[in-house]
Amino acid sequence: MAQPAPKLGQLDFAGDDHVVPFHVEGLDVRGRAVQLGPMLDAILERHDYPQPVARLLAEAIVLTVLLGTSLKFEGKLILQTKSDGPVDLLVADFSTPENVRAYARFDAEALEAAVEAGKAAPHELLGKGVLAFTIDQGVHMQRYQGIVALDGHTLEEIAGVYFRQSEQIPTKVRLGAAELYDRDEAGKPRHRWRAGGVVAQFLPEAPERMRQPDLPGGDGEQIGHSLEEDDKWAEARSLVETIDADELTDPNVGTERLLFRLFHERGVRVYPPQQVADRCSCSRTKLKAVLSGLSAEEIEHAATDGHIVTTCEFCSTTYRFEVGEVAAA
Template sequence: MADTAAALGEFDFAGDDHVVPFQVEGLDVRGRAVQLGAILDAILGRHDYPLPVARLLAETVVLTVLIGTSLKFEGKFTVQTKSDGPVDLLVVDFSTPEDVRAYARFDEEAVADAIEAGRTAPQQLLGSGVLAFTIDQGRFSQPYQGIVALDGASLEEIAGTYFRQSEQIPTRVRLGVAELFDRDPDGKPRHRWRAGGVLAQFLPEAPDRMRQPDLHGGDGDDGAHSHAEDDAWMEARSLIETIDADELTDPQVGTERLLYRLFHERGVRVYKPQAVYDRCSCSRDKIKGVLQGFTADEIAHSVEDDAISVTCEFCSTTYRYDVAEIESA
């Protein structure tokens, strides 16, 4: 979290595509909140995603940005699903401190059938599988990966489970996605995507206060050893659960105003906002290096019209290479 804090109003409003760290001292809660606008339009606009797929990917982008901007190292944080549903793969990369890219892979026919049948909830689109959170600090360290089952829960609930299992920190996440239909400065109709989210964590000075109710042990577990939740965390969680999905995405509400609505009675403070950008890490040289590792047969099978063309799945940029350029390495 940034070193400089302020009461609400002391900073200029962050606006879209800026993550706002916050702290509620009266409840021992810290967290991050964001509204995404232009970068989400750019990410989703490169692909002709069906609307339910676009919404699902947008939620994943918000979740990744909320977690990724809290990391204090140079490296990459990746959130990825792998499942058996119509949308079998979602990938969002966050390169610290500020770059995000994302894409979704899906079965067009299966998604069309799901839309026709009204089965477009995230759980129905994803099906069964896993959600992986991967932290990669570079070649001098081993990547860390936390895996959570996709078991019919929402992304909000799955994120809470991840923090409970990996860090034992009580965490509540709220995510929202919306479409806006308005007119551009020239009066022409336009469609825009918006998304927002809040991630709050209970971090008291006394670690024993962070104890959470035990997970149910199945048949025969009478819950006799369960711990009661801390009153401060119960209050914070209850406040966060009052957030309406429209509040997370409404440009007239804004991140700071939402935080004030939630926590003003407890003394919420915000930290300097952190911008995030739509930036892909692909490059002509990187892809060329991959191609130069191909065998002669693999190169031959990749050639079309005397050249090899590669399109980045994230940013849709196409790179074209002469065969001689690859074979001369």
């Protein structure tokens, strides 16, 4: 017989870089929560992103981690934005069971101009475009992709629209990122990034209770808004909405304490945490296979002094190949 999930206090606290699944039986809600520390800091520090870009990418990483750790199979979940703003590309992917990598592309001049003009909100930096979630189960399985317009002021708002349209499960997402200034063990000043998030979903035994009002039909048309929200989900959603960004990132609060603050009256249960790690999937073997697929003309164009040098955009690892290594193949 399966053992019941422990209540808060029966498990050691998960700490940073561990996703905590939870269940609030009294509200028919399941979800996951996380605080990211050293793993996130390593990814952002590697590229030395400007503050607005780092904050955007941090939230994208949190969202990817929360969703990726829910995969029940061996595979990968990829979050990607493509837009016309100063930050025209965000990519974060999670490979089971725990590997995370991420990258942001931005126009430095356009970013500087936007910040100077006071237009540094997420929707202003991203501009118009799309957010795509891709689930990849391997070469022998068809990919699934869900796409939603970047129609919202924050990534959590955009994610909410995605869940509404694609999964049709009542879902509430909260994301936050913060810079932490403190001192290391030697007393020297240091700067670190932290981020956190919660995703809560309404999953009652009776599926008809999950119904939601239809989205507006456009041109001001309202469709189906007479449908009432389930009382338990309304309570859960309202509780999640009370989470302050500081609570999501404060190392003194922690994931379990935050969940207890939210749901203690309803009896929240937490499950064993799942670790996530800063680990890229690139390798010399994979890159060599890609280069070996180039034509002789392409290889000649890419080579300098008889060598091809390439750097992974995610982890910044540089690989050096002699032309003969790839041309022979």
